[in-house]
Amino acid sequence: MYLKGLIAYLLIFLHDFNDWKLGIKGLRICFPAGAILLAAVTISMCMPLDEAVVKPLWGRILLGATGLALLWAEVYSLFFSFSSKDAYGSGTGNRDACGTGTNTGKVTETTEEKGRELRTDRMYRLCRHPGVLFFILLYIDLWLCLGMDPAGMAELCGLNILLAIFEDRLVFPKLFSGYDRYRETTPFLVPTGRSIRDCVGDFRRRR
Numbered sequence: 001m002y003l004k005g006l007i008a009y010l011l012i013f014l015h016d017f018n019d020w021k022l023g024i025k026g027l028r029i030c031f032p033a034g035a036i037l038l039a040a041v042t043i044s045m046c047m048p049l050d051e052a053v054v055k056p057l058w059g060r061i062l063l064g065a066t067g068l069a070l071l072w073a074e075v076y077s078l079f080f081s082f083s084s085k086d087a088y089g090s091g092t093g094n095r096d097a098c099g100t101g102t103n104t105g106k107v108t109e110t111t112e113e114k115g116r117e118l119r120t121d122r123m124y125r126l127c128r129h130p131g132v133l134f135f136i137l138l139y140i141d142l143w144l145c146l147g148m149d150p151a152g153m154a155e156l157c158g159l160n161i162l163l164a165i166f167e168d169r170l171v172f173p174k175l176f177s178g179y180d181r182y183r184e185t186t187p188f189l190v191p192t193g194r195s196i197r198d199c200v201g202d203f204r205r206r207r
Contacts, residue, residue, distance in 0.1 A: 001044055002155055008038040009159040013166070020171045038156070042142070051147030063145035070138040077123045077131040122206070125198040127187045129164045136160070164189065 011034030018027040054060055123130040136157045142148040168188060173179045187195055 001041060001149075002152060004037060005041045005152065005156050005159065008034045008041060009156075009163060010034075011037065013163060016163070016167060016171055020174060041152070042139075042148075042156070045149040045152040046142055046146040048147075053144045053147065060145050063141055067138060067141040067145060070134050070141060073123070074131060074134040074138055077134060121202050122199065125186065125202050126191050126195050127189050128168060128183065129189055132160050132164045133189055133191070161189070 011030045014027060015030035015034065018024055018030065052060060054063060127133055139148065139153045139157055143150055143153050168183070173183075176182075191199070
């Protein structure tokens with residue numbers, strides 16, 4: 001089970017490395033393959049369902065509702081904040097970090113040099129890796145509500161953070177023009193009061 005989790009992240013890492021350095025079309029399958037394996041590992045780590053940390057039914061219902069909200073935020077961050085076709089198919093986008101770094105209302109910037117659409121709006125005002133943030137919160141929720149294996153939870157969350165560091169330091173500055181400016185103005189993973197206000201305000205303006 002733990003080995004399968006590691007393999008899932010190695011596949012996702014290979015997808016990022018290919019997008020950054022190799023550009024081999026056949027390796028684009030690595031991300032969906034890694035994501036499917038990760039989902040299967042997560043389900044297996046939540047079995048059986050009778051080992052929840054929180055026992056009262058009302059508490060588990062509340063955590064279940066919270067988990068659904070976190071799952072929505074995760075899916076929105078990964079697939080609906082920008083073109084998923086660009087992010088996962090053509091190699092002209094990326095799934096979990098975009099931004100001009102100016103936070104002045106200009107939410108997209110496309111350059112021919114790097115071929116990447118950069119964003120600072122909505123979830124990407126909250127932090128540079130909102131998908132990782134919501135992933136960690138969702139897995140904590142699964143541990144409390146469904147009794148997810150805590151060692152497995154720690155492994156998958158830790159690998160996700162390591163992947164985000166790799167992307168943030170090496171991959172995204174090369175793929176996204178202006179990413180260094182974005183890194184200076186937006187927190188890596190833990191939102192600040194200002195970034196939360198910016199995110200909420202941006203959603204309100206764009207309703």
